[in-house]
Amino acid sequence: MLAVETKKTVKKAVTPDEGIGAALRRARNARELSGEALASATGLSRRTIIKIEQNDESVAFGSYRAVAHALDLDWLMDVFSRDANQGTTQPPRFxxxxxxxxxxxxxxxxxxxxxxxxxxxxxxxxxxxxxxxxxxxxxxxxxxxxxxxxxxxxxxxxxxxxxxxxxxxxxxxxxxxxxxxxxxxxxxxxxxxxxxxxxxxxxxxxxxxxxxxxxxxxxxxxxxxxxxxxx
Structure with a gap:
């Protein structure tokens, strides 16, 4: 895991949403970690972090992995990837x-x-x-x-x-x-x-x-x- 200093996790109820971006955003917020700090830890731009949290599929799949790794959530990438080669992040709508x-x-x-x-x-x-x-x-x-x-x-x-x-x-x-x-x-x-x-x-x-x-x-x-x- 990348070296990221986080505060104690705050557990909150979440509203259902689709896509890994929403899960990563909630994980970052639960750890009280700013977008800027996450960008610094991953080497990504703040704009890329925003796109990832909006589930923008134009962002390289490796960038999603970097964010998940920084948040100690590597397993998320496996469950969201329908095809390891394509790197699909979206589950079916229904x-x-x-x-x-x-x-x-x-x-x-x-x-x-x-x-x-x-x-x-x-x-x-x-x-x-x-x-x-x-x-x-x-x-x-x-x-x-x-x-x-x-x-x-x-x-x-x-x-x-x-x-x-x-x-x-x-x-x-x-x-x-x-x-x-x-x-x-x-x-x-x-x-x-x-x-x-x-x-x-x-x-x-x-x-x-x-x-x-x-x-x-x-x-x-x-x-x-x-x-x-x-x-």
Whole structure:
């Protein structure tokens, strides 16, 4: 990590947004680090820092990496990069998540975590990240999202393209949506109901990585929900 002096991290609730730039901006603000100080530490201009925080894709991907490295957030670059060669930083605008994604057999061949598959044949009942569930692209980029166009066609629905969250990403989205954004427990789904299919330890690791972007209350509520399966 580049040598950057920062003050103690201040945890604040965040508003969902897409793109790695928003995540880097929030991380810088949480560390009470000025844009000028970050520019000095990375060797980039202040204008480039501004463009990065606005998610300007005209900026070289290496500059995004330099900022993430300075903020000790190298892992962000991996989860936001859909293609390591192209360096894409944007997740899809919408994707299946929540109960809909948990009801869809994932691409790795596991059975669905929930059995609401009848709802998948009716697009009006789909739970969509970015509409009905918090879009966590600002935290997770494209990590554990997959092209579910062919899978959803098995339910009699033909769409040009639809992405879906893996079971773990769907649970992560639900936890952030309810515990962090709405400040309420996750309704109707308990960890013990789905831990035979969903890797909740993986979800817990993601939550740990993202703690700097969560409020203390939100992080505690999430941990309380997870603790019966993630000792």
């Amino acid at each position: 994707y299946l998540s929540g109960a809909s994604a948990l009801s869809l057999p994932p691409e790795d061949g596991r059975p669905p975590a929930l059995w609401y598959s009848s709802s998948l044949s009716n697009p009006k009942s789909w739970r969509i990240a970015g509409k009905h569930v918090t879009h966590t692209g600002y935290l997770m980029g494209v990590l554990d999202l997959w092209d579910a166009t062919t899978a959803i066609a098995r339910y009699g629905v033909t769409v040009p393209c639809i992405w879906a969250a893996s079971p773990e990403r769907a649970v992560f989205d639900l936890l952030v949506h309810h515990c962090e954004i709405k400040r309420k427990p996750v309704p109707n789904i308990q960890a013990s109901d789905i831990d035979d299919v969903v890797d909740l330890n993986k979800v817990a690791r993601w939550i740990k990585q993202c703690e700097a972007f969560l409020s203390r209350q939100g992080a505690k509520t999430i941990q309380d929900w997870l603790e019966d399966s993630c000792q």
